[in-house]
Amino acid sequence: MWGFFFVNVKKLKMDLYNLFEQCNYNYSTDSRKISEGCLYIPLKGANFNGNDFVIKAIHMGAAYALTENIELVDNVKVFFVHDGLEALQDIARIHIQKLKPKTIAITGSNGKTTTKELIHSIFSNFTKDVIATEGNLNNHIGVPVTILRLRPHHKFAIIEMGANHQGEIKSLCEIANPDFGVITSIGKAHLEGFGGEEGVIKAKMELFDFLQYHKGVCFYNLNDATIASMYFDDSRNICIGNDSSQYKGVYSQLVPDLKFKLLFGADSIEIESPLFGIHNFYNALLAASIAQYFEIPNELIQKGIKEYIPKNMRSEFLQRGESTILLDAYNANPSSMRLAIESFSQMEGESKYLVLGGMAELGKYERDEHNSLIQFVQDLGFQDKVILVGPQFKECNVPKSFLYFMRVDDMMSWFDTNIENKSVSVLIKGSRSIQLEKLIYRSI
DSSP: HHHHHHHHHHHHHHHHHHHHTTTTTTTOHHHTOOOOTTOOOBBSSOOOBBGHHHHHHHHOSSSSEESSOGGGGSTTTEEEOSSSHHHHHHHHHHHHHHOOEEEEEEEEEESSSHHHHHHHHHHHHHHHOOEOOOEEEEEHHHHHHTTOOOOTOEEEEEEOOSSTTTTTTHHHHHHHOOOOEEEOOSSSHHHHHHTTTHHHHHTTTHHHHHHHTTEEEEEEEEHHHHHHHHOOOOOOOOEETTTSEEEEEEEEEEESSSSEEETTEEEEEEESSOSHHHHHHHHHHHHHHHHHHHOOOHHHHHHHHHOOOOOSSSSHHHHETTEEEEEEOOOOOOHHEEEEEEEHTSSSSEEEEEEEOOSSSSGGGGHHHHHHHHHHHTTTTTOOEEEESSSSGGTTTOOTTEESSSSGGGGGGHHHHHHHSSSSSEEEEEGGGGGGGGOOTTTT
C-alpha cells in the first residue's frame, strides 16, 4: 500500500513538472503578470490567496493553472494540488536534478549576498551559461524561483540561501541539491529565531551536513573562528584563509578600497576591489578562491572582482560634495556591525561620524547586544560624533556625548546641517527596518 502511495506521489510531481515543460518553462505566481501559454502556480500570504485568481489567470492566457480548490478542477486546464508553494518547490527540485548544473550554495550570517555577487561577477566573465540568485531572493520561495530560471544550456547555478530558523537551510538544500557550498560566516544574526548562538551554528552547518552526506565539496572560511572550529580533514573539504589553507589572502589595504593578494600553491594573484573593510576582504577572498578552484583564469578573477560595484545599500561608497559616505544599511547584526565599525575606524582622517541604526530580530538579547555595541564603539575611541537611531537603543546606556534619535526622520535636519557637503567621513550602518537610507535617498 505504502509503495503504491509513494509511486503515485512521485508520478504526481512528475505530472506537475511535465506541465511546466509543456509551457516551455514559462510560469507565473502572480495573477497580475500572466503571459500567454504560462503555467499559473498560486501562492498564499498573510493578506492574499492566489487560489482566488485561478480562473482569471486562465482567462488572461495561462495554458494551465494549479489550484488548492478542488471545486475548480472541472476546468480541463486546472489541476489540483494540496499546496501551491510545495508544488513550486517540487517543480524546482525536479528541474535542477534534470538539468544538473554545477550548483554552488552560499549561506552565512554576514556577507552571503556580497560573496554571491562577487562569484557571479567572476563567473559571468568566464561564461554566459551561469545564473545566480537575484538580489536576496534566498528563502523558501526565492530559491525555487531562482532554480526555475535555469535552462538546459546553463552550466553553473549560484544560489544564495538565507534562514531565520533551524531546518530552513536543510530544506533549501533538499530543493537545490547543491554540489558545492560555502558558509561565509557564523555570527549573531536572527538570534530570536535561532534561539541563541548555538542555534545559529547548528542552522548554518546544515549546508555542510548536506554536502558531507551527498559527497559534495565544502569551502571552509577559516578566517571565521567558529567555522574554523568545525573543520575536519577530508579530501572534499577545501580550506580558505589561514597559512595551512589551499587558498589564503594577504591584504595591503582595507580602506577606502581593497587591495590584496590571493596565494595558492606557488602562485598568486594581485586583486583590487572598490569594496572596503576586513569583512569584504573575507568575502572577496572566498569568491576569488572558489573561482580559482574552478580553474577560472587569473585575469578573469581580477576583472570580475574589480568590476563589481556594490549597490542596494550594501557597502556603497558615495560622495556627496565633500562628504564621504559609506552606506551599509541593508542589514545589520552584532557581528556585521563590529566588522564594519572596526574597518571604518582604520580610515584616515579625524572628522569621522558613526550613524548606527538599531539591530532587528534579537529578541531577548536585544538590550544586551545594543549595550555591548555601544561599549565596543567607545573602546575603539569614538567618544563623540556617534549618532544612534531606533527604538532598540531607548533603554540602553547611551553616553551623554552620543546623539540619539528614535526615528531616522527625526535626524534629517541635523544630518543636513552637520554632515551633508561637509568635509567628513560617515559610516551609516543599521538594520533595514530603521530605514537609514532615507538620509541619502530622500525619495525613498
